[in-house]
Amino acid sequence: MSDTRRRRVPRPVREQQIIDAAIQVFAKRGYHAASVDEIAELAGISKPMVYLYLDSKEGLFIACLRREAGRLVAAFQAAAGDAHSLELRLRAGLDAFFTFVTEHRASWVVLHRQASELSPAIAAEVTQARRAVMEQVTDLVRVGIAESAAATRPHDEDADFVAHALVGAADTLTDWMERHPDESPERITLRLMNMVWVGMRNVLDGEVWTPGEAGRTGE
Amino acid sequence: MSDTRRRRVPRPVREQQIIDAAIQVFAKRGYHAASVDEIAELAGISKPMVYLYLDSKEGLFIACLRREAGRLVAAFQAAAGDAHSLELRLRAGLDAFFTFVTEHRASWVVLHRQASELSPAIAAEVTQARRAVMEQVTDLVRVGIAESAAATRPHDEDADFVAHALVGAADTLTDWMERHPDESPERITLRLMNMVWVGMRNVLDGEVWTPGEAGRTGE
Amino acid sequence: MSDTRRRRVPRPVREQQIIDAAIQVFAKRGYHAASVDEIAELAGISKPMVYLYLDSKEGLFIACLRREAGRLVAAFQAAAGDAHSLELRLRAGLDAFFTFVTEHRASWVVLHRQASELSPAIAAEVTQARRAVMEQVTDLVRVGIAESAAATRPHDEDADFVAHALVGAADTLTDWMERHPDESPERITLRLMNMVWVGMRNVLDGEVWTPGEAGRTGE
Amino acid sequence: MSDTRRRRVPRPVREQQIIDAAIQVFAKRGYHAASVDEIAELAGISKPMVYLYLDSKEGLFIACLRREAGRLVAAFQAAAGDAHSLELRLRAGLDAFFTFVTEHRASWVVLHRQASELSPAIAAEVTQARRAVMEQVTDLVRVGIAESAAATRPHDEDADFVAHALVGAADTLTDWMERHPDESPERITLRLMNMVWVGMRNVLDGEVWTPGEAGRTGE
DNA sequence: TATGAATGAGCCTTCATTCAT
DNA sequence: AATGAATGAAGGCTCATTCAT
Numbered sequence: 001m002s003d004t005r006r007r008r009v010p011r012p013v014r015e016q017q018i019i020d021a022a023i024q025v026f027a028k029r030g031y032h033a034a035s036v037d038e039i040a041e042l043a044g045i046s047k048p049m050v051y052l053y054l055d056s057k058e059g060l061f062i063a064c065l066r067r068e069a070g071r072l073v074a075a076f077q078a079a080a081g082d083a084h085s086l087e088l089r090l091r092a093g094l095d096a097f098f099t100f101v102t103e104h105r106a107s108w109v110v111l112h113r114q115a116s117e118l119s120p121a122i123a124a125e126v127t128q129a130r131r132a133v134m135e136q137v138t139d140l141v142r143v144g145i146a147e148s149a150a151a152t153r154p155h156d157e158d159a160d161f162v163a164h165a166l167v168g169a170a171d172t173l174t175d176w177m178e179r180h181p182d183e184s185p186e187r188i189t190l191r192l193m194n195m196v197w198v199g200m201r202n203v204l205d206g207e208v209w210t211p212g213e214a215g216r217t218g219e
Numbered sequence: 220m221s222d223t224r225r226r227r228v229p230r231p232v233r234e235q236q237i238i239d240a241a242i243q244v245f246a247k248r249g250y251h252a253a254s255v256d257e258i259a260e261l262a263g264i265s266k267p268m269v270y271l272y273l274d275s276k277e278g279l280f281i282a283c284l285r286r287e288a289g290r291l292v293a294a295f296q297a298a299a300g301d302a303h304s305l306e307l308r309l310r311a312g313l314d315a316f317f318t319f320v321t322e323h324r325a326s327w328v329v330l331h332r333q334a335s336e337l338s339p340a341i342a343a344e345v346t347q348a349r350r351a352v353m354e355q356v357t358d359l360v361r362v363g364i365a366e367s368a369a370a371t372r373p374h375d376e377d378a379d380f381v382a383h384a385l386v387g388a389a390d391t392l393t394d395w396m397e398r399h400p401d402e403s404p405e406r407i408t409l410r411l412m413n414m415v416w417v418g419m420r421n422v423l424d425g426e427v428w429t430p431g432e433a434g435r436t437g438e
Numbered sequence: 439m440s441d442t443r444r445r446r447v448p449r450p451v452r453e454q455q456i457i458d459a460a461i462q463v464f465a466k467r468g469y470h471a472a473s474v475d476e477i478a479e480l481a482g483i484s485k486p487m488v489y490l491y492l493d494s495k496e497g498l499f500i501a502c503l504r505r506e507a508g509r510l511v512a513a514f515q516a517a518a519g520d521a522h523s524l525e526l527r528l529r530a531g532l533d534a535f536f537t538f539v540t541e542h543r544a545s546w547v548v549l550h551r552q553a554s555e556l557s558p559a560i561a562a563e564v565t566q567a568r569r570a571v572m573e574q575v576t577d578l579v580r581v582g583i584a585e586s587a588a589a590t591r592p593h594d595e596d597a598d599f600v601a602h603a604l605v606g607a608a609d610t611l612t613d614w615m616e617r618h619p620d621e622s623p624e625r626i627t628l629r630l631m632n633m634v635w636v637g638m639r640n641v642l643d644g645e646v647w648t649p650g651e652a653g654r655t656g657e
Numbered sequence: 658m659s660d661t662r663r664r665r666v667p668r669p670v671r672e673q674q675i676i677d678a679a680i681q682v683f684a685k686r687g688y689h690a691a692s693v694d695e696i697a698e699l700a701g702i703s704k705p706m707v708y709l710y711l712d713s714k715e716g717l718f719i720a721c722l723r724r725e726a727g728r729l730v731a732a733f734q735a736a737a738g739d740a741h742s743l744e745l746r747l748r749a750g751l752d753a754f755f756t757f758v759t760e761h762r763a764s765w766v767v768l769h770r771q772a773s774e775l776s777p778a779i780a781a782e783v784t785q786a787r788r789a790v791m792e793q794v795t796d797l798v799r800v801g802i803a804e805s806a807a808a809t810r811p812h813d814e815d816a817d818f819v820a821h822a823l824v825g826a827a828d829t830l831t832d833w834m835e836r837h838p839d840e841s842p843e844r845i846t847l848r849l850m851n852m853v854w855v856g857m858r859n860v861l862d863g864e865v866w867t868p869g870e871a872g873r874t875g876e
Numbered sequence: 877t878a879t880g881a882a883t884g885a886g887c888c889t890t891c892a893t894t895c896a897t
Numbered sequence: 898a899a900t901g902a903a904t905g906a907a908g909g910c911t912c913a914t915t916c917a918t
Contacts, residue, residue, distance in 0.1 A: 008898065031341070032251035036892065046900045048894080057892065062344045069348035076355045090359055091412055094389060097352075098404030101393050108393065111348060118250060125281045129288035129330055133316075136295045140309055157399070164395040165388035165414055170313060172387025174320045174327060176380060185317030193310055195384055195418035203414045227881060227917065254908065265883045270910065446877065469779070470689035474913065484879045486915080495913065500782045507786035514793045528797055529850055532827060535790075536842030539831050546831065549786060560688070563719045567726035567768055571754075574733045578747055595837070599848055602833040603826035608751060610825025612758045612765060614818060623755030629818055631748055633856035641852045665896065665902060692887065703904045708889065 015053050015063075018043045023064050027106035030118070031061055068107040075100050138163035141200070162200050169196065234272050234282075237262045242283050246325035250280055287326040294319050357382035360419070381419050388415070453491050453501075456481045461502050465544035469499055506545040513538050576601040579638070600638050607634070672710050672720075675700045680721050684763035688718055725764040732757050795820035798857070819857050826853070 009017070021043035025034045036057055040047045054060040079096035080089040101108045118126060141159040173188060228236070240262035244253045255276055259266040273279040298315035299308040320327045360378040392407060447455070459481035463472045474495055478485045492498040517534035518527040539546045579597040611626060666674070678700035682691045693714055697704040711717040736753035737746040758765045798816040830845060 011898090014898090035890085047892090048900060049898080051893070052899085058338060058341055061341055065341075065344050065348045069351050073351050073355060076352070080355065080359060086359065086362060087412070087416060090356075090416075091408055093355065093359060094408040094411060095405055097389055098393075098396070098407050102396070102404055111352075112390070112393065119277060121277055122250070122280055122284075125284050129284045132288050132292050133295070133330075136292060136299065136312065137309075140299060140305065140312060143305060161392070161395060161410055162414065164391050165411060168387040168389070168391025169384035170316055170387070171331065171391060172383050173380070174317075174331070176383040177317070177321065180376070185314055185321055188317050189310055189313040191380055191422055192313060192384060193306070195381065195422045196415060197306060197309075198417045198421075199414035202417075203410055230880080233881085255910085256908080264881095266909090267883060267911080268881080271882085276909065449877090452877090473911085485913090486879060487877085489914070490878085496778055499779055503779075503782050503786045507789050511789050511793060514790070518793065518797060524797065524800060525850070525854060528794075528854075529846055531793065531797060532846040532849060533843055535827055536831075536834070536845050540834070540842055549790075550828070550831065557715060559715055560718055560722075563722050567722045570726050570730050571733070571768075574730060574737065574750065575747075578737060578743065578750060599830070599833060600852065602829050603849060603852055606825040606827070606829025607822035608754055608825070609769065609829060610821050611818070612755075612769070614821040615755070615759065618814070623759055624752055626755050627748055627751040629860055630751060630822060631744070633819065633822055633860045634853060635744060635747075636855045636859075637852035641848055668901080671902085693889090694887080702902095704888090705890080705904060706902080709903085714888065 011053065014045070014049065018045070018050055018053060018060070019063050019067055022060050023068065023106050023110055026061060026064060027109035036060075064107075064110055068104070068111055071104070071107070072097070072100050072111065134163055134167050137167055141166070158203055162203050166196060166200075230272065233262075233264070233268065237264070237269055237272060237279070238282050238286055241279050242287065242325050242329055245280060245283060246328035255279070283326075283329055287323070287330055290323070290326070291316070291319050291330065353382055353386050356386055360385075377422055381422050385415060385419075449491065452483070452487065456483070456488055456491060456498070457501050457505055460498050461506065461544050461548055464499060464502060465547040474498075502545075502548055506542070506549055509542075509545070510535070510538050510549065572601060572605050575605055579604070596641055600641050604634060604638075668710065671700075671702070671706065675702070675707055675710060675717070676720050676724055679717050680725065680763050680767055683718060683721060684766035693717070721764075721767055725761070725768055728761070728764070729754070729757050729768065791820055791824050794824055798823075815860055819860050823853060823857075 018039070022034075022039045025039045025042060028034075029038075036047055036050055039060070040050050043050070050060065054063055075096045076093045080093035083089045083092055138159055141162050142156070169192060173192065177183065177188060237258070241253075241258045244258045244261060247253075248257075255266055255269055258279070259269050262269070269279060273282055294315045295312050299312035302308045302311055357378055360381050361375065388411060392411065396402065396407060456477070460472075460477045463477045463480060466472075467476075474485055474488055477498070478488050481488070488498065492501055513534045514531045518531035521527045521530055576597055579600050580594070607630060611630065615621065615626060675696070679691075679696045682696045682699060685691075686695070691714075693704055693707055696717070697707050700707070707717060711720055732753045733750050737750035740746045740749055795816055798819050799813065826849060830849065834840065834845060
């Protein structure tokens with residue numbers, strides 16, 4: 001390894017090494033808090049090389065983004081392309097996604113959020129703030145479990161799962177809203193309710209989806 | 220207003236004005252890229268006042284976080300607390316959430332992500348990267364619409380909506396995964412499929428949920 | 439006390455209270471590290487009062503200096519003025535000096551050095567540096583004790599005392615040198631040797647001077 | 658020299674240049690009033706280099722302290738180590754000390770006190786305050802000269818010398834007192850009298866110590 | 877007499893970036 | 898292909914000092 005990481009390495013190889021190092025550092029520190037110095041050191045080269053190959057800190061970050069997004073997309077495509085029915089492809093795609101996230105934690109952090117660049121004090125507060133919102137939903141869902149006749153086993157874990165999915169969906173839908181300014185909050189709410197209401201109950205009832213069976217209510 | 224924003228304003232008022240300004244700047248630039256100078260200027264005061272009242276940049280950010288998270292939670296609680304059934308409360312809560320996000324865009328951005336603290340070039344790239352992932356799902360869903368017998372009106376808008384919700388849910392579930400390392404990607408996939416599969420079809424078929432009716436397929 | 443420290447206090451009294459507080463803070467923090475805020479707070483008044491009465495931080499410091507130097511001089515004069523012979527007056531003066539220093543520690547620190555305004559890290563290093571010099575002399579003196587026939591009881595305490603006095607004398611003589619640029623280091627050395635050599639032996643031999651007896655060798 | 662002070666100088670050399678400059682500025686302004694900007698400018702480089710090589714203002718100051726204290730100690734040791742008898746070594750050591758102080762004025766100021774970091778107005782006042790104390794002693798000593806039978810030539814210069822040494826000794830002994838809280842001011846006075854009383858007369862009588870002869874009054 | 881509100885100025889520190897070898 | 902030396906620019910924070918009441 002000290003052979004390929006030191007001296008006289010061809011450009012394409014060096015570039016990948018630099019990006020490898022950058023992903024680690026960006027994931028650990030976040031974009032702003034990451035310093036080119038640290039990246040260069042981790043890559044085992046001097047700072048000017050980074051600039052020679054990747055132009056700037058921005059260029060470096062973008063290179064990371066592109067490479068990892070490409071890999072994630074490729075993994076998704078490879079998985080989702082094989083099956084025939086929509087549900088099987090969706091399933092395979094989600095599976096690939098969760099697998100990627102599990103196996104390339106750092107890459108995902110870079111793609112996902114740079115919240116880690118905040119100081120511990122702030123990070124804690126952000127977590128706290130997000131959790132406050134999340135808890136409202138979790139409480140609601142937990143109550144739902146109690147109300148639910150079928151849910152004889154009130155698994156907190158399930159309530160948590162549903163709450164996360166729900167909050168995440170709502171959270172991302174705020175981006176969708178920005179591109180659909182005409183849609184009222186109420187209509188969005190109705191749509192989202194329509195999408196998750198039945199399924200929520202399934203999860204809370206402890207059901208685990210099996211291809212071609214669960215939820216095939218209308219067919 | 221230029222009366223209350225200028226000269227000799229009592230402390231509690233000034234504090235709120237500073238926080239108001241900070242939210243705008245933090246939302247626009249992100250935490251790191253935001254400068255206390257800019258916040259002070261927008262608040263119509265000098266920098267030392269910011270430090271006198273809020274202690275530090277971190278303290279200022281935390282104050283923003285707390286105030287806005289508190290408001291969002293309060294809005295959610297106020298809305299969700301009134302109805303009787305779970306579905307009505309959930310609906311009211313989501314409605315309050317989407318309304319808050321609509322009316323307090325900047326606050327939501329601060330609570331949501333600080334990705335905007337990246338330069339335009341990077342922000343574009345981040346959007347692009349996230350969209351690449353999103354598109355895979357959107358395509359899948361779009362194909363699903365075509366396949367779907369009921370979906371006589373292939374609304375791209377609906378496919379987009381579903382894709383956003385799905386990706387957002389998956390995205391946030393990666394946080395849930397971190398606290399449940401024993402859950403395999405596959406099981407998470409199955410759970411999520413179970414939760415959204417039926418509802419997705421509803422949305423894609425153009426249905427709009429009505430309290431107590433839509434989605435009550437299994438009853 | 440809360441009566442004289444609060445509200446509607448005549449100017450002369452307030453001034454003294456401010457100076458009292460300032461001495462404490464200047465002694466504790468040093469001139470630069472001392473903040474007018476802290477002084478005002480300790481004096482139990484608001485900052486503008488300090489400026490109204492003492493004009494500036496510098497004016498405040500000078501007022502402290504003058505008052506305490508005056509008190510020290512007065513104490514010295516009062517003590518030294520009474521006796522008849524030089525040695526008795528010198529003794530009384532030194533006694534008054536050491537008594538003042540003991541009883542008004544803070545005042546003395548203000549008059550003496552502001553080294554305390556350095557950070558702990560630096561203060562430690564300064565102490566270390568000064569000690570390194572001091573130790574050279576102390577070692578020398580300690581050896582002297584061993585050599586000395588009379589010094590059957592090698593009191594480290596005595597060696598330390600002599601070393602301190604010697605280093606202090608040399609230290610201050612550097613000020614004298616500045617006003618006598620023609621005096622060579624060698625001549626100064628000889629003068630100092632002449633002044634302390636005999637007396638050093640007395641102290642190292644454990645003698646304690648008694649008025650009119652010790653050291654009256656040449657009379 | 659403009660060659661070695663400008664552009665592309667190897668690190669060890671630059672470090673010494675920075676320390677050289679820092680000593681000048683710290684001596685002139687004192688620690689707090691000295692600005693890293695001024696030091697960098699005097700060193701002929703930009704500020705970041707100072708931080709790159711010396712870490713911080715504190716680190717820079719400590720580096721100055723260590724280097725100069727080391728040099729002074731080395732000079733003392735080199736000089737004092739050669740002779741055989743205590744008095745000769747003491748003489749050589751003091752000589753080395755006064756020589757160092759003469760030749761490295763700035764270094765000595767840094768090691769000595771940072772009183773100069775006060776503004777001219779304050780520095781003057783400090784000098785004045787210290788002089789007030791010094792004058793009491795000088796007056797006493799001057800009177801002593803007049804009284805003294807042997808002192809046929811009342812040299813003010815000699816009185817001043819003695820007064821400086823005496824005040825310096827007393828001054829530094831206040832440090833000694835702090836570590837010996839049980840010693841009463843009176844006992845300290847007696848010890849100091851015992852140490853200087855005889856020698857003072859020698860100096861006032863215009864004697865100049867010669868190795869092995871002067872002051873050997875009692876033998 | 878007394879103070880809460882407010883600021884101009886400056887300092888330490890860091891970092892992305894480049895030059896000269 | 899590779900790097901040690903060097904810097905412009907900017908940001909967080911503090912403080913002595915003053916205004917308006």
